Amino acid sequence: MSKDKILRAAMEVFSENGYHRASMDEIALRAQVAKGTLYYNFPSKSQLFKTMVKEGFEDIMQRTQADLNTPLPIKEQILRIIRHHLDLFLESRHFSHIVFNELSNGIEQDVLEELKELRREHLRFLASILEESKCENFIHPDVDTNLAAASVIGTLESTCNYYLSHPNEYSRDDLERFVFNIITKGMFISIE
Amino acid sequence: MSKDKILRAAMEVFSENGYHRASMDEIALRAQVAKGTLYYNFPSKSQLFKTMVKEGFEDIMQRTQADLNTPLPIKEQILRIIRHHLDLFLESRHFSHIVFNELSNGIEQDVLEELKELRREHLRFLASILEESKCENFIHPDVDTNLAAASVIGTLESTCNYYLSHPNEYSRDDLERFVFNIITKGMFISIE
Amino acid sequence: MSKDKILRAAMEVFSENGYHRASMDEIALRAQVAKGTLYYNFPSKSQLFKTMVKEGFEDIMQRTQADLNTPLPIKEQILRIIRHHLDLFLESRHFSHIVFNELSNGIEQDVLEELKELRREHLRFLASILEESKCENFIHPDVDTNLAAASVIGTLESTCNYYLSHPNEYSRDDLERFVFNIITKGMFISIE
Amino acid sequence: MSKDKILRAAMEVFSENGYHRASMDEIALRAQVAKGTLYYNFPSKSQLFKTMVKEGFEDIMQRTQADLNTPLPIKEQILRIIRHHLDLFLESRHFSHIVFNELSNGIEQDVLEELKELRREHLRFLASILEESKCENFIHPDVDTNLAAASVIGTLESTCNYYLSHPNEYSRDDLERFVFNIITKGMFISIE
DNA sequence: TATGAATGAGTGTTCATTCAT
DNA sequence: AATGAATGAACACTCATTCAT
Structure with missing residues (x-):
C-alpha cells in the first residue's frame, strides 16, 4: 500500500x-x-512528519512495555529500558534526534504542539515506570520521577551522540554500563 | 557597530x-x-551562524573557567558549573538548544564540522574539570569523564526543557538541586 | 507544450x-x-541556454546537409552554404552572435565546454565539406580546411555585423556576392 | 597615479x-x-570599460599607423597589419574578443553606442588602408573595402580562436601565413 | 584625492502545494 | 487511487553604486 x-x-x-x-x-x-x-x-509535509513520529513513539513505548510485562528484578528492568532506547538512538539515530531535540523550533506551529504532546506522553510513560520503582523504595524519595525521566532521556541522547562521534573509543556495552551506572549511582563517591 | x-x-x-x-x-x-x-x-548564513555559536561557546567556557579559578570545595564547584549552564540553557534557551542539539544534520557540511568541533571542545573542557575531581578521588574510578561530561550536558538540556514546558511545577532551585543530586548520587538507593 | x-x-x-x-x-x-x-x-539557466544553442546548431547543420545531399557543382555548393549561414546570421542575428562569439568567457565553466564542443563540431562539419572540395582539387593544396572553415565563419559573422549596422548601404545580394568572392578568390589581384 | x-x-x-x-x-x-x-x-563600470576600450583601439591603430608610415611593398604592409592584429588577438585575447564581438548586446545602452562607434572607426581606418591599395590596383576593383576590412577582422578573430582552442596543431607562423593567403588569394583555385 | 562601510534592487534557485486528468 | 506538470512565494546571495569621513 x-x-x-x-x-x-x-x-x-x-x-x-x-x-x-x-x-x-x-x-x-x-x-x-x-x-x-x-x-x-x-495533507502536508508536517502532517506526514507527525504521523511518522507518532508511529515511532508508539513503537518504542509498546516494545518497552511488552518487555516489562513479565516480572523482573528492578535492575533488569532498568537495563532493558536503557537497551531499548539505546537501540532507538543508535539505529534510528537521526530520527530519534529529530524527535527528542528538533521539536523546539523550526517546525510548523500547528504540528509542533502535537509533537510536543507526544514527547510528553513518552516521558510520562517513563516517569510512571520510575514511579513504580520509587513506590517499592528503590529510588531516593526526594527524586522527582518526571525530571528523572527527562534526565534519563537527556543522558541517553547525549552519550549516544558522544559515542557516535567518537567511534572506536567505546563499545556498545561500555555505553550501556556507563548509562546504567550514572543513572543509578551518579558519578560522585560522596561529597557531603 | x-x-x-x-x-x-x-x-x-x-x-x-x-x-x-x-x-x-x-x-x-x-x-x-x-x-x-x-x-x-x-560571507554566508552558515558562517554567520558559526560565528555566533563560537562566541556563545567561548563565553560560557570563559565564565565557567573564571568562576573556578579560586579554590573551592568540590561540591561548590559542581554547583557553579550547573548554575552557569542552567543560566545559559534557561536564558538563551533556544540558542543553547541549537548549539547542543541542532548540529547533527541540516547544516552545511563545511560549517557543520567546525561547529561539532566547538562542541567537542566544550565537552573536553567539562571533562577536564571532572578529570581533576576524579584524580582527587571524588569521582567513582570506573566513571569515564568524557561520557560523564556528555551526560551532564544531556541531563541539563533535557531537564531544562521539561522545566520550561511545565511552568509553575518547579522552582529554579528545585531544578538546580535535582540536577546536582542526580549527577552526584544518581537516582537509585542501591540495587545491587 | x-x-x-x-x-x-x-x-x-x-x-x-x-x-x-x-x-x-x-x-x-x-x-x-x-x-x-x-x-x-x-535544471538551470546555463542548461537552458545550452539546450537552446544545441538545437540551433543541429538545425543549421541539418539544413545545410540536406541541401548538399543532391549533387551540385562546387560553386553552387559554396553559395548554398553561404546562403544558409547568412540566413542564420541575419535572421537570428543575436542568436548566432551568442553562439559564435559569446562563448569565450562569462558562461559557467561546466556548460561552456559543451558549448565549445558544439561549435567545434559545427566547424568540423564545415571543414569536412571543404575537405571534399580540396580532394577534388578545387581548393589550393596548401589551404588548411580547419582554419578555412573558421575563417569562413569569421568572415560571415563580421560582414553580417557590418551589413546590419550600415543599413541601406548594401543589398543582401551584395553581401552574398562579396562573401563568395572574398572566400573563393581573396581580395588581391596578385602581389607576388 | x-x-x-x-x-x-x-x-x-x-x-x-x-x-x-x-x-x-x-x-x-x-x-x-x-x-x-x-x-x-x-563615473561607472561601463564608463571605465569604455575608457579602457578606447585606449586599446587607439593603441592598435596608432601602432599600425606608425608601422605603415615608412614606404613598404604592399605585401609587407598587409603582413604587418596582420601581425599587429594577431598580436592583439593572441596576447590580449579576451580583450579583443570583447571589443570585437561582445559589443552587440549585454552592455549598457548609453556606452554601447560609443563603443560601436569606436569599432566603426577602427574599421574605417583599416578600410582606408585597403582603399589606398585599391587605388594602386592591388585589389580587385569589385571588392568593397569596407566589407573587406570587416572580413579581415572576422577572419583574424575566428582563426585566432581556432588556433587558441587547438593548441599544438599550428604554429603562430602557420596562422600568419594562412591568414595572409586566405585574405589575398582566397581558398579556391578557380571555379569559374 | 581617497576611503570602505553600507546599501538595496536584482538574480538564480528551491520546494511545498495544487489540480486537471 | 494515483499522477506529474505547473505554480509562486520565499530564499540566499551578488554587486554597482553612494556617501560620510
Missing part, C-alpha cells in the same frame, strides 16, 4: 536530512510513487 | 526559528541594517 | 540581452509560464 | 572574465585601491 511505502521512505529521508532539508520530491522518489500521491495520502 | 548589531539580531532570530527557518531578511530587519550589510560582514 | 514555449522565449530573451543580462524572470514572463516551470523543465 | 593602475587592472579583469563577470571589487583589489577610488576616477 502507498501509505506504508511513503512512511518508510519518509523515515529514511527525514532521518538522513532533518526536517527542513528533507524534500517531498526525495520522499516520493524513495517511495517510488508520484509526488501527488504524497498529498493524496497526507 | 554593524557587526555586533547583526550578531545580536542573529542570536535572536536563530533562537526563535532554528537555523533553517531563520532568514537573512529577518536578521537584517531585526538588526536594522540592509541585507547587503549582512554579507558585507559575514 | 511548456518546454517549447520556454525555448522560444529563451531564444528571444537571450538574443536581445546576451546571456548575462537575460533573466529567468523575463524568460518566464515571455513564455507565459511561472518561473518554477522553467526549473521544472530545465 | 590611481587612474592608470585602475585601467591596467580593469584590462586584466575584463579580459579574464568578460564584461559582466568582471566585478568592481576585483578590479579595485587588483589595482590595490579602495573601491571608492574607482568611482572617484570613473
